[in-house]
Amino acid sequence: MTEHPAPPYNPSPRAHPGLRAIALVEAAKGVLALITASGLELLGPAPLRNAVHVLIHHFELSTTEGPLVWLAGAISTGAVHATAAIATAYGVLHVVEAWGLWRDKVWASWLGCVAAGIYLPFDLYALWRHPGLASVSVLVINLVIVYVLARDLFRRRTRLPT
Incomplete structure (x- = not known):
């Protein structure tokens, strides 16, 4: 075989x-x-x-x-x-x-990951000051964006299959 x-x-x-x-x-x-x-x-x-x-x-x-x-x-x-x-x-x-x-430019994944990551401390502060669905939603969306872009960068670097 x-x-x-x-x-x-x-x-x-x-x-x-x-x-x-x-x-x-x-x-x-x-x-x-x-x-x-x-x-x-x-x-x-x-x-x-x-x-x-x-x-x-x-x-x-x-x-x-x-x-x-x-x-x-x-x-x-x-x-x-x-x-x-x-x-x-x-x-x-x-x-x-x-x-x-x-x-599908690598620099765009870096730019997006950094840009969305910059918002995370402000999202956490907003959640602490104004807990609610809107604050949680914004935090989750930015976390997902950072995760997807970081995963893309990691996969490009290590050449892992998708």
């Missing part, structure tokens, strides 16, 4: 369907961030400040103190541009990561 050798390791995304799912999630996050950045630049500070004042009056909050009053005062042209720039950088990073994961 002849033994057939094991098929060679196939690092394609089809061998790791989780990579494609993560790529779609990252693409959605990136596109939403880019839409947000565009919206901030198109609106400018005045409509944003007015929206905060509408919230203050709608919820009958203090018009002289509180976080929303502070936010309304902090909204300026420079702050809007800075926030839009940060949202653009965040969006581009996630779109590039999504493209890399979709195209």
Whole structure:
């Protein structure tokens, strides 16, 4: 009886369907961030400040103190541009990561693993401060992303079959 050798390791995304799912999630996050950045630049500070004042009056909050009053005062042209720039950088990073994961690039798995891992301490803090389904869900999703990407990196390094 002849033994057939094991098929060679196939690092394609089809061998790791989780990579494609993560790529779609990252693409959605990136596109939403880019839409947000565009919206901030198109609106400018005045409509944003007015929206905060509408919230203050709608919820009958203090018009002289509180976080929303502070936010309304902090909204300026420079702050809007800075926030839009940060949202653009965040969006581009996630779109590039999504493209890399979709195209099965090793650097994208590293980028995604590190990026999702950075959120974990904040997820744990959120769970501690605000226990509930939302906090648990976000933590579990980020843990799954880190696991899938780390597993992909490990398999690429050790050439284990899928």
